[in-house]
Amino acid sequence: MTNRIRYCDECQCDREVRVVERENTLMYGNENFNIMEIFAQCTHCNAEVTDEELDTFTLTRLRQAYELKHSFDAQGIKNLRLHFGLTMNVFAKILNIGYSTLKRYESSGSSPDVTQIGIFKLLKAEPTSILKFYEVNKFNLTIDEQRVAESKFQQLFASPDNSPQNREANSAQLVLDDLEFISSTRPLDEETYTSFKKVIDYYRTNPVREPS
Ligand SMILES: [Zn+2]
Numbered sequence: 001m002t003n004r005i006r007y008c009d010e011c012q013c014d015r016e017v018r019v020v021e022r023e024n025t026l027m028y029g030n031e032n033f034n035i036m037e038i039f040a041q042c043t044h045c046n047a048e049v050t051d052e053e054l055d056t057f058t059l060t061r062l063r064q065a066y067e068l069k070h071s072f073d074a075q076g077i078k079n080l081r082l083h084f085g086l087t088m089n090v091f092a093k094i095l096n097i098g099y100s101t102l103k104r105y106e107s108s109g110s111s112p113d114v115t116q117i118g119i120f121k122l123l124k125a126e127p128t129s130i131l132k133f134y135e136v137n138k139f140n141l142t143i144d145e146q147r148v149a150e151s152k153f154q155q156l157f158a159s160p161d162n163s164p165q166n167r168e169a170n171s172a173q174l175v176l177d178d179l180e181f182i183s184s185t186r187p188l189d190e191e192t193y194t195s196f197k198k199v200i201d202y203y204r205t206n207p208v209r210e211p212s
Pocket of ligand 1: 010015042043046047
């Protein structure tokens, strides 16, 4: 293990330093946060020594505390889950975290670690990324739970025009538009008429729904 050498203002020379942690209240974005600050201490005189690398660590912890409070506090995590319309049980299975862990997050019992915050951030910024988690972890879910989750995702992500019924109805509408155009330019032969007729019949029994 290499020694950490930093300049000590007290000793006025380079000294070996030790890395120390202490609980401290620091300000970030006009708010105070209690975090474990990390800093260097001179092994010769015990004075605190400037160490930019350790300052960066401390700042990262501070920023994480801030992000946690503002985006992914208990309510933030719950809101994220409710956005997907999922129960705690199903949401936990999709993200492959324990049900009791998620329950603790949502009741402020504990805070997610950096990796989990990263996942919540991703889901918030790009909600469709939940589909990737679902693909990987869906076998954690019972068949009934899979059905529920898939229907929630369908509601959330499939645009109304993209549902199977609407796709067909929209195709029918396109064919009808074509039909109108073609018949306005030349008479239709019997085969063409028959195939159009099928579509028209389909269209009549499956009217295109107005987007709500
Ligand atoms: Zn010193």
